[in-house]
Amino acid sequence: DSGVTQTPKHLITATGQRVTLRCSPRSGDLSVYWYQQSLDQGLQFLIHYYNGEERAKGNILERFSAQQFPDLHSELNLSSLELGDSALYFCASSVGYSWGKTGELFFGEGSRLTVL
Amino acid sequence: AQSVTQLGSHVSVSEGALVLLRCNYSSSVPPYLFWYVQYPNQGLQLLLKYTSAATLVKGINGFEAEFKKSETSFHLTKPSAHMSDAAEYFCAVSPQRKLQGAQKLVFGQGTRLTINP
Numbered sequence: 001d002s003g004v005t006q007t008p009k010h011l012i013t014a015t016g017q018r019v020t021l022r023c024s025p026r027s028g029d030l031s032v033y034w035y036q037q038s039l040d041q042g043l044q045f046l047i048h049y050y051n052g053e054e055r056a057k058g059n060i061l062e063r064f065s066a067q068q069f070p071d072l073h074s075e076l077n078l079s080s081l082e083l084g085d086s087a088l089y090f091c092a093s094s095v096g097y098s099w100g101k102t103g104e105l106f107f108g109e110g111s112r113l114t115v116l
Numbered sequence: 117a118q119s120v121t122q123l124g125s126h127v128s129v130s131e132g133a134l135v136l137l138r139c140n141y142s143s144s145v146p147p148y149l150f151w152y153v154q155y156p157n158q159g160l161q162l163l164l165k166y167t168s169a170a171t172l173v174k175g176i177n178g179f180e181a182e183f184k185k186s187e188t189s190f191h192l193t194k195p196s197a198h199m200s201d202a203a204e205y206f207c208a209v210s211p212q213r214k215l216q217g218a219q220k221l222v223f224g225q226g227t228r229l230t231i232n233p
Contacts, residue, residue: 002161042226045221045222092160108159109157
């Protein structure tokens with residue numbers, strides 16, 4: 001158990017819909033990262049939040065948005081869903097702003113999104 | 117920009133045989149390098165990391181990797197495979213110094229390791 005909690009574990013929805021994925025980082029971790037894992041794209045970095053502020057953006061679509069709340073949990077919002085958005089979405093957390101020498105990201109078990 | 121290439125999306129070895137998973141990186145600055153493992157229906161877990169100290173890095177579960185700058189490689193090895201090693205393995209790279217803010221961990225495409233009895 002990594003200490004990172006993601007809900008829901010599975011989600012099935014239709015095209016055009018909107019969903020919210022939730023992540024609770026490990027106790028004490030200030031950084032939250034979102035990754036998308038799909039068969040064709042592999043693991044893609046989406047976005048990084050540190051202590052409530054957005055710090056880096058990766059290959060995140062404009063239809064997607066995220067935020068980190070004062071209690072440090074984070075939500076990833078996916079809207080106008082398309083078939084190609086079906087993927088496993090991982091949240092990871094780390095202690096500080098940069099994992100640097102620690103190299104340790106702690107991953108949740110992921111939220112599997114299926115868009116029909 | 118940083119990137120990693122994992123040679124072989126699938127590797128199959130017999131139980132007790134040597135495991136060798138290949139990773140080559142590209143980085144314009146000195147890199148940190150990592151191997152993560154993903155067991156079925158689980159998130160990723162750190163196996164080992166290179167952070168510019170020793171070039172031979174030992175990790176959990178008997179795995180080790182050697183950083184070879186001249187070959188831009190960071191291959192993962194284990195002398196004797198166990199059935200429990202069956203999983204997907206990801207190599208990842210990050211710059212040692214921050215570029216324009218937070219560092220990004222860039223993953224390879226992954227290598228699925230199968231262990232034959």
